[in-house]
Amino acid sequence: MFVLGIDPGLTRCGYGAVVREGSFLRAVAAGVLTTSAGDELPDRLAELQGGLRALMSDLAPAAVAVERVFFQVNARTAMSVGQASGLALAEASAAGCAVAQYTANEVKQAVTGFGGAPKEQVQRMVQAQLSLVERPRPPDVADALALALCHHAMAPLRARVAGAQRRQR
Amino acid sequence: MFVLGIDPGLTRCGYGAVVREGSFLRAVAAGVLTTSAGDELPDRLAELQGGLRALMSDLAPAAVAVERVFFQVNARTAMSVGQASGLALAEASAAGCAVAQYTANEVKQAVTGFGGAPKEQVQRMVQAQLSLVERPRPPDVADALALALCHHAMAPLRARVAGAQRRQR
Numbered sequence: 001m002f003v004l005g006i007d008p009g010l011t012r013c014g015y016g017a018v019v020r021e022g023s024f025l026r027a028v029a030a031g032v033l034t035t036s037a038g039d040e041l042p043d044r045l046a047e048l049q050g051g052l053r054a055l056m057s058d059l060a061p062a063a064v065a066v067e068r069v070f071f072q073v074n075a076r077t078a079m080s081v082g083q084a085s086g087l088a089l090a091e092a093s094a095a096g097c098a099v100a101q102y103t104a105n106e107v108k109q110a111v112t113g114f115g116g117a118p119k120e121q122v123q124r125m126v127q128a129q130l131s132l133v134e135r136p137r138p139p140d141v142a143d144a145l146a147l148a149l150c151h152h153a154m155a156p157l158r159a160r161v162a163g164a165q166r167r168q169r
Numbered sequence: 170m171f172v173l174g175i176d177p178g179l180t181r182c183g184y185g186a187v188v189r190e191g192s193f194l195r196a197v198a199a200g201v202l203t204t205s206a207g208d209e210l211p212d213r214l215a216e217l218q219g220g221l222r223a224l225m226s227d228l229a230p231a232a233v234a235v236e237r238v239f240f241q242v243n244a245r246t247a248m249s250v251g252q253a254s255g256l257a258l259a260e261a262s263a264a265g266c267a268v269a270q271y272t273a274n275e276v277k278q279a280v281t282g283f284g285g286a287p288k289e290q291v292q293r294m295v296q297a298q299l300s301l302v303e304r305p306r307p308p309d310v311a312d313a314l315a316l317a318l319c320h321h322a323m324a325p326l327r328a329r330v331a332g333a334q335r336r337q338r
Binding site: 041042046 | 219
């Protein structure tokens with residue numbers, strides 16, 4: 001399964017694609033989509049949307065895992081993160097991908113075994129699980145790869161739960 | 170000038186297009202884009218995105234006015250409203266429209282002269298200014314038409330301010 005993780009953001013939107021080959025997980029693409037803080041919000045959102053659409057088209061992932069965003073202390077940032085997440089979810093669905101959302105804690109739990117793990121531990125575990133020669137940077141890239149790893153770990157369970165729910169109806 | 174107002178929302182997204190003909194303002198299109206609460210969020214966002222894109226393409230407005238959203242008490246609703254607004258802003262910019270955001274209070278102030286006006290008063294003023302035979306319904310449509318009227322009222326002032334700022338640089 002080919003999973004694209006997306007850590008939504010307007011100034012920096014991290015992405016990381018992870019494919020499973022047998023029992024081996026391999027990173028096939030990772031990077032950051034950026035927009036300039038000096039541009040107008042609608043233009044930045046349109047630019048991000050175009051970048052996300054190009055990613056889906058170029059990589060053609062089977063599934064997309066997007067970080068589930070909540071309202072934070074900084075309401076101004078949270079709104080732009082929410083808007084960026086909306087674009088990512090819409091583009092992934094429009095591209096025909098399966099789409100899942102995970103909270104930051106769910107990702108940490110899946111990747112490190114501890115929902116409150118610090119950033120550095122997540123980065124080290126992402127590096128180890130993907131056999132990367134160095135730690136993934138910037139943090140947006142590490143978070144996006146962690147989202148993809150989380151979906152690889154959780155997707156079989158989610159499929160079983162969904163199947164059981166269907167049978168109960 | 171042809172202005173499309175958009176009252177963003179995931180379950181109901183109101184739109185209303187208003188054209189100025191001399192000193193006369195006329196509503197040329199109004200309605201609501203809806204998505205089903207029973208569908209998955211990414212699919213609903215993709216559906217809304219497609220509907221917004223079709224609107225921009227069919228109507229080809231010169232300017233799009235979108236309600237500026239803030240975090241409300243209900244964080245769950247606010248996030249989906251924020252995501253819907255992000256799609257509207259991105260689609261409007263991608264379609265080459267001028268894009269403006271107005272708070273609900275700015276719209277009420279522009280349309281009724283009072284920023285704290287109740288919904289009914291906004292609806293009556295929209296009806297009067299556009300010479301509609303009945304009050305625009307549902308409220309999402311009235312709000313979208315009010316956004317378009319607000320931009321018609323504010324755009325000349327905004328253009329003068331922007332011009333003055335450019336000259337000062």
